[in-house]
Amino acid sequence: MAPTTEVKHVIAKLENGDEVKIPYWEIDSGAEGPVLFVLSNQHGNEINGCEAIRRFVEIAKVELQKGKVFAMPSANILALRKRRPHINLGPEQPYGDDEGHNMNRTWPGKADGNDTERQSYAIWEGVAKHATHVIDLHSWSRFSATGGITKADRPEVRALADVAAIRFVHVRKPGGKADKTISAYTNGRGGACYTIELTTQYAIVEHEVERGRRAVLNIAKHLGMIDGELEGQDEPVIYLDKAKETEIEAETTGLFVEAGLATWDYVEKGQKLGHIMNDETLETHEIVAPVSGYLKEYGIRRPNCDVALPAQHPYASVGDLIASIVEPDVG
Numbered sequence: 001m002a003p004t005t006e007v008k009h010v011i012a013k014l015e016n017g018d019e020v021k022i023p024y025w026e027i028d029s030g031a032e033g034p035v036l037f038v039l040s041n042q043h044g045n046e047i048n049g050c051e052a053i054r055r056f057v058e059i060a061k062v063e064l065q066k067g068k069v070f071a072m073p074s075a076n077i078l079a080l081r082k083r084r085p086h087i088n089l090g091p092e093q094p095y096g097d098d099e100g101h102n103m104n105r106t107w108p109g110k111a112d113g114n115d116t117e118r119q120s121y122a123i124w125e126g127v128a129k130h131a132t133h134v135i136d137l138h139s140w141s142r143f144s145a146t147g148g149i150t151k152a153d154r155p156e157v158r159a160l161a162d163v164a165a166i167r168f169v170h171v172r173k174p175g176g177k178a179d180k181t182i183s184a185y186t187n188g189r190g191g192a193c194y195t196i197e198l199t200t201q202y203a204i205v206e207h208e209v210e211r212g213r214r215a216v217l218n219i220a221k222h223l224g225m226i227d228g229e230l231e232g233q234d235e236p237v238i239y240l241d242k243a244k245e246t247e248i249e250a251e252t253t254g255l256f257v258e259a260g261l262a263t264w265d266y267v268e269k270g271q272k273l274g275h276i277m278n279d280e281t282l283e284t285h286e287i288v289a290p291v292s293g294y295l296k297e298y299g300i301r302r303p304n305c306d307v308a309l310p311a312q313h314p315y316a317s318v319g320d321l322i323a324s325i326v327e328p329d330v331g
């Protein structure tokens, strides 16, 4: 039986009485199976996942064999339309100035809360709480490598990370402060949610879209929802709790010029990472990889580079992080 695909909406009632319709695809195989909810764009500037989901849907609407898919490209549609991480932020305001509007800290939402909580509530009640599995797509700044996030006590999430072909897996400690992410709520009620941070914000980057599409498709195949070979299984997946990370810092001031590399890339010990042109002496300071491994961080940046252009400026101060290289499986 061919799957059916419909565009549906959850409707959030806003504080001023208006309604916002948040669209999603619902693909039904007509057969029993997992219910996979894929969402992205909880932060309005993190948009690679939107296109990754569209591409996944193109495949799933033809090939879904078991279960059901809910695919929501822009969960925080109000923030998408503001072109900022949260709806309350103005120019150069950091993510941390969220005043309760960081959608990623609002789950399972509130019917009578602020407008971000009202969107989360509509999504939770309409689709998220019915899902057995959730994939939550975000994007970090371009300086940090694509990575997934799980907790040490979540083997069911690790099983998703094992097949997703996302280079780095951040393994967080169990417990900790009150966690109001969709991941915590999904995992807490017996489901499994894998959070993936693609890289680069405010832009749609082809290789990140494809990494996102591949991760979602691999997980759907792993869950038996779609037939076919997993993609990218020759790519190493590095669990960061079992890896060694070496940081390279600037030893002089000046402009850091990248050597055409990108996070996720493999570099050999001694390979040129770039150079700093000293702003006083005009000398060139070559920077080479002290170890072989995979680039996890690359490029000069300062805090809040995800909201401010000066924080992305490649002028280095002494001690600034230039890069980090991860060697897998060192214990």
Ligand SMILES: [Zn+2]
Pocket: 042, 043, 046, 104, 138, 139
């Ligand atoms: Zn995010």
